[in-house]
Amino acid sequence: MNPKIDTKREAKRIIFGLIGAVIMAVNIKTFVRAGGLYPGGFNGVTLLFQTICDRFFDIAVPFSPISLALNAIPAIISFKAIGKKFTVITSLMIVATSVLTDMVPAIPITQDILLISVFGGLINGVAISIALIGGASTGGTDFIAIYFAEKKNKDVWNYILLANAVVLLVAGYLFGWDKALYSIIFQYASTQMIHLLYQTYKKVTLFVITDEPEAVYQAIYEVTNHSATEFTATGMYSNEKRKMIYSVVSTMEAKVLTQKVMEADPHAFVNVVKTDTLVGRFYQKETY
Template identity: 85%
Template structure:
């Protein structure tokens, strides 16, 4: 790839990163002012900690604290770690998104859509998860605990969103103890809905195992290599009904790659038999494209 083409690809990637990050920041800020604060919820992560701190200052000390300085202070340490461990461009753009979200949260007017706390919990969670997913798909994030999740996904190849959900329980216990357990329990619905939305929309780190029985093993392998940059393992096989010799290709790919790869495999061998199995645990060397 020439330097000119490479620069063009990089520019397109960074434009996408910034655009998706801005969209996520706007959605996150509007969601906080429209749903989260209207329901008195605590969304988890550093936004939840910030809102909890604001509420404590307001209720017990009669002090109104702006969202921005608290949020930025809490995100500072994870951002420094992310800069070193994940990627400079990713961290810089994410930091800009954190600033944008913080400022927008302070200036966007509060316009509650409904007073039904259950509807606020469910739809607020869905929108929150969508905002996080849009940012992640674009190659950035909304900051805070996203830094932690992406670090483990990149370095440890682990999905830790559910563990982060458990970690948020500490914030909810404090909120429940201080301000009533009803809001804390509704916040659990909010966070659970948000986490499931992320699992639905963002699938880059979900893995599947691909089994392909074929007569054209080399063409199938070339398709796997071109689409995913992964290698594969070839087994000799025999059809029990026909007693004909076949080859079975085994490979592990991401869920996103599997959709395109299945089409390519069938183009390489229209008579191939393809079986895709969900992979929960994977040990050993596995190529993971770094989008950060």
């Protein structure tokens, strides 16, 4: 890889990671703690542990050491399974989030628990998405989600949402079910925001009816580095022979590619179909 491109890539990771860390820390102090919520993941476990120590043992435990200890094992696994640079940048973000959470002053914006749950969840999803788009993550369960996305080509964010239910059950049993139920709203809003903003691993199938198959294929290859399959088709109404190009690309690539295809053949007919399952060889750009 070009050293300049590699430097820009790492700089992007650091910048996006730090932005995500700042947003995450401010959100924890502004919304999450104000509402007594448990955001799921290792942040939720950390907050739950802090609350248990405070309520039952009258011990004020800082956020940083618990969060760092919980993230240690997933970080080691990620270092070997996902990528060294990705893990290092993510680890820096974990440290930054932990330290900032202890440093940022608590400034509650509202006491309305429903508003806190919805907007806190949306902001949490934005923070995670910014980190992921930059090529880093917020650590913890993100390591798990990215491992399955990168290595198994599976979207497991909703499964992580279900796994977080364990934290909520414990929190609900110890501190009241109202906070646990509001935390579900928080986590759902966060998950949906991630699905909206981060679409790298979502796939779509592209069908293009065209008279310029070579130009369309070239556009697909240049944008995605994917190949395509050409079929000979016959228009039922006109009885004319045309070509159909078939390819599978990511959702984000499809948005750019559709425009490129229409530039290559203004008379092309493009159909983009959601792809839920994909088996076989599929080129995935190296992100981590």
